[in-house]
Amino acid sequence: MSRIDYPVYLQLRDRLWTWIEDEQLGSQQRLPSERELSERFHTTRVTIRQALSQLEAEGLIFRSNRRGWYITPERLRYDPSRDVGFNRYVTEQGFRPRTETLSKVLTETPPWLSEITGLAIGAPIYHVFRRRYVDERGLLVEHNYINPAHCPGLLSESTDVSIWQMLRDQYDLCPEHRDIEIYPLALKGLEAEALGVNQGTAGLYIQRLSFDQRGEFLELDREYWLHDALKISVRIGDRH
Amino acid sequence: MSRIDYPVYLQLRDRLWTWIEDEQLGSQQRLPSERELSERFHTTRVTIRQALSQLEAEGLIFRSNRRGWYITPERLRYDPSRDVGFNRYVTEQGFRPRTETLSKVLTETPPWLSEITGLAIGAPIYHVFRRRYVDERGLLVEHNYINPAHCPGLLSESTDVSIWQMLRDQYDLCPEHRDIEIYPLALKGLEAEALGVNQGTAGLYIQRLSFDQRGEFLELDREYWLHDALKISVRIGDRH
DNA sequence: GCTCCAATCTGGTATAGACCAGATTATGAA
DNA sequence: TTCATAATCTGGTCTATACCAGATTGGAGC
Numbered sequence: 237m238s239r240i241d242y243p244v245y246l247q248l249r250d251r252l253w254t255w256i257e258d259e260q261l262g263s264q265q266r267l268p269s270e271r272e273l274s275e276r277f278h279t280t281r282v283t284i285r286q287a288l289s290q291l292e293a294e295g296l297i298f299r300s301n302r303r304g305w306y307i308t309p310e311r312l313r314y315d316p317s318r319d320v321g322f323n324r325y326v327t328e329q330g331f332r333p334r335t336e337t338l339s340k341v342l343t344e345t346p347p348w349l350s351e352i353t354g355l356a357i358g359a360p361i362y363h364v365f366r367r368r369y370v371d372e373r374g375l376l377v378e379h380n381y382i383n384p385a386h387c388p389g390l391l392s393e394s395t396d397v398s399i400w401q402m403l404r405d406q407y408d409l410c411p412e413h414r415d416i417e418i419y420p421l422a423l424k425g426l427e428a429e430a431l432g433v434n435q436g437t438a439g440l441y442i443q444r445l446s447f448d449q450r451g452e453f454l455e456l457d458r459e460y461w462l463h464d465a466l467k468i469s470v471r472i473g474d475r476h
Numbered sequence: 477m478s479r480i481d482y483p484v485y486l487q488l489r490d491r492l493w494t495w496i497e498d499e500q501l502g503s504q505q506r507l508p509s510e511r512e513l514s515e516r517f518h519t520t521r522v523t524i525r526q527a528l529s530q531l532e533a534e535g536l537i538f539r540s541n542r543r544g545w546y547i548t549p550e551r552l553r554y555d556p557s558r559d560v561g562f563n564r565y566v567t568e569q570g571f572r573p574r575t576e577t578l579s580k581v582l583t584e585t586p587p588w589l590s591e592i593t594g595l596a597i598g599a600p601i602y603h604v605f606r607r608r609y610v611d612e613r614g615l616l617v618e619h620n621y622i623n624p625a626h627c628p629g630l631l632s633e634s635t636d637v638s639i640w641q642m643l644r645d646q647y648d649l650c651p652e653h654r655d656i657e658i659y660p661l662a663l664k665g666l667e668a669e670a671l672g673v674n675q676g677t678a679g680l681y682i683q684r685l686s687f688d689q690r691g692e693f694l695e696l697d698r699e700y701w702l703h704d705a706l707k708i709s710v711r712i713g714d715r716h
Numbered sequence: 717g718c719t720c721c722a723a724t725c726t727g728g729t730a731t732a733g734a735c736c737a738g739a740t741t742a743t744g745a746a
Numbered sequence: 747t748t749c750a751t752a753a754t755c756t757g758g759t760c761t762a763t764a765c766c767a768g769a770t771t772g773g774a775g776c
Contacts, residue, residue, distance in 0.1 A: 243759060246675055269726060280761055285727085290676045293662035302727045302768045311659060317712045413713035419551060420660050420680050420703040422533035434728080435486055436530040438678050438703070440660050463660040463678070472557050473653035483729060509756060520731055525757090542738045542757045674758080 248277055248287035253296065256307070263309040264371070267297065270305075293438065295464035301432055311467040312370060316416055316442055321398025326370055334369040335397065338377075338430065342384065342391060349381060352445060353453040362390050364399070367430055375465040377430045381456040386448070403455070411446035411454055418442050420463065427460040438463035488517055488527035493536065496547070503549040504611070507537065510545075533678065535704035541672055551707040552610060556656055556682055561638025566610055574609040577635045578617075578670065582624065589621060592685060593693040600624050604635050607670055615705040617670045621696040626688070643695070651686035651694055658682050660703065667700040678703035 256267075267273070267288075274284040288305055291297045298308050313329060326333035345359045355361065362382040367374055380399055382390060386409050393402055403409040423431060423439040431437075444457040496507075507513070507528075514524040528545055531537045538548050553569060566573035583603050590597045602622040607614055620639055622630060626649050633642055643649040663671060663679040671677075684697040 245759075271726085280763095281727095282762085283760060286759085290662070293676045293678060294664070295661065299727075300769095302725090303770080304726065317710075411713065413711065416708075416710045416712060418658065418708040418710075419706065420678060421535065422530070424534070436533045438533060438660060466659065468656075468658040470557075470656045470658075471653060472656060473651070485729075511756085520733095521757095522732090523730060526729085539757075540739095542755095543740080544756065 244279060245283050245286035245290065248279065248284065249290040251277065252287055252291060256296070261307050263307055264373070265307050267305040267307075292464075298462070298464060299434075301434070308464050309371060309373065312375065312465060313469045314466045315470050316418070316444060316468065317470050319400050319404070319410065321401050322368055323397055331370045332372070334372070336367045336369075337364065338367055339363070339365045340391060349456065353381075353383075353456065355383070355453060360384050362387075370465075374431050376459050376461040377427050378460070379456075379458040381458075383453050383455065385452075386454060399455075409448065409454060412449040412451075414444050414446040416442070416444050418468065421460075423460060423462075431460070431462065433462070440466065442468075484519060485523050485526035485530065488519065488524065489530040491517065492527055492531060496536070501547050503547055504613070505547050507545040507547075532704075538702070538704060539674075541674070548704050549611060549613065552615065552705060553709045554706045555710050556658070556684060556708065557710050559640050559644075559650065561641050562608055563637055571610045572612070574612070575635075575637065576607045576609075577604065578607055579603070579605045580631060580635055582631060589696065593621075593623075593696065595623070595693060602627075602630050604639070606635065610705070614671050616699050616701040617667050618700070619696075619698040621698075623693050623695065625692075626694060639695075649688065649694060652689040652691075654684050654686040656682070656684050658708065661700075663700060663702075671700070671702065673702070680706065682708075 252273075261267070268276070270281050270284050270288070273288075274281045277284065288297065288299075292299065292305075295308055295311075297305050299305050309331075312326065312331065314325070322335065323333045341363050342360055343363050345353070345355045345357055345361045347357055349355065349361065350357045350359075362380070362384055364380040364382070365377065366380070367377050369375065382399070382403075384390065387403060390402075419441055421439055421441050422435075423433055423437045424435045427439070428435050428437060440461040440463055442457075442459040442461065444455075444459075446454040446456075448454050492513075501507070508516070510521050510524055510528070513528075514521045517524065528537065528539075532539065532545075535548055535551075537545050539545050549571075552566065552571065554565070562575065563573045581603050582600055585593070585595045585597055585599045585601045587597055589595065589601065590599075595601065602620070602624055604620040604622070606618045606620070608616050608618060620635075622639070622643075624630065627643060630642075635642075659681055661679055661681045662675075663673055663677045664675050667679070668675050668677060680701040680703055682697075682699040682701065684695075684699075686694040686696075688694050
């Protein structure tokens, strides 16, 4: 007997969950179409969609625009306090990374950026906009704002790998301290578009503001992640 | 002229946003009912609800079960790496904190807890379950698992204030290092119920696992936050 | 084989209506 | 005034249907 007063779409969520387990659907595998599911579970498409949205919120499945529903891969572990490049820790965890540079320009510091970096409004600043994949699923887009005073030749460097590694190797730069901000938000506008998800899809915002030993602004990193893509994992206070 | 191919519910989202600005609705103020809004904006309740859900995902408004939609207060800034108690930093930011202890028991270490703490399965462990408010809005629920070896008299202490402060003052305990995990999830079951939100509401999970100077397990903290309630803010590498 | 285009399949959006259950408010009796 | 209760208001759930637009597929023509 199912509990009374338990809405149909929540019952469906549970039945879908166990159905997925029974079928042993694995990472990135596709579910049957909504119409097929609504027949199979004797309900309407609207209600099935409600149940699917629940599973999406829980991170079990994700949608690919007008293509269908798929099983969400395991979360990527991520430590924003470390300087290790994306490619390296993705590989370390047994996944296949890929980075696309969507734009890379030398532009002028806008007011909001001036406010948090101390740069003058209109001062030259590099802006790199990239999309990162894990196993061919786009997990995040990232805006990098880099102080050109420290690395004048950045535009001619490749930005499809780690910017940090490049800053360290080519320009001998490393941050002395940084301010990190993290909060959940809805992906919208440019970011939603670049990730191929619907407006309002749940996401996680991570911002890193780095300064060098002399307290000068080095780099600002603004990352927009899919909500189900990562698990932040930090160790603090260890002296090894 | 509005952009073509822009769905009605997204247009509504924008119109509602500006309408809220025009009306100068402030923190915790109530919106008109869905039926009223759907008339006012010449659409159906379903579509209005879609627009409201967008604004909810974006953190502008939140819902209170069968009572209505309200303006979301400003996010609370939160640094999980510091030992400052909830009450203190809520107050520091000009808000009014409140904590309810929902349960407080001495129980036996379950397998999953044994795995991450090193305690023996079945070993005694304190479990405190609390709900935290800011300005009378419940923002998170929190499970604390505390090693009784270090603070035998915990059950008789008040847990409506900072557990950390108590551990420090009464038992002279402070953590040497800790592992922090953070990721977005959907609030469900006990946590959703305790916060009075619908199953599947977006949330943020924060876990802190603390050990003392000798590497012994001190405390495990599992927090379930509303997604729109906080902004994590950490400074790393500063030597002041 | 290949390319191109049409048919088809998919999820995305939108309407109109209905009923439910919890929360609030109004009412009226004590 | 107090307190129980009834009416009402609110969001929550659900059905049935329709059409759209992007993605995929299948086949015709080369």
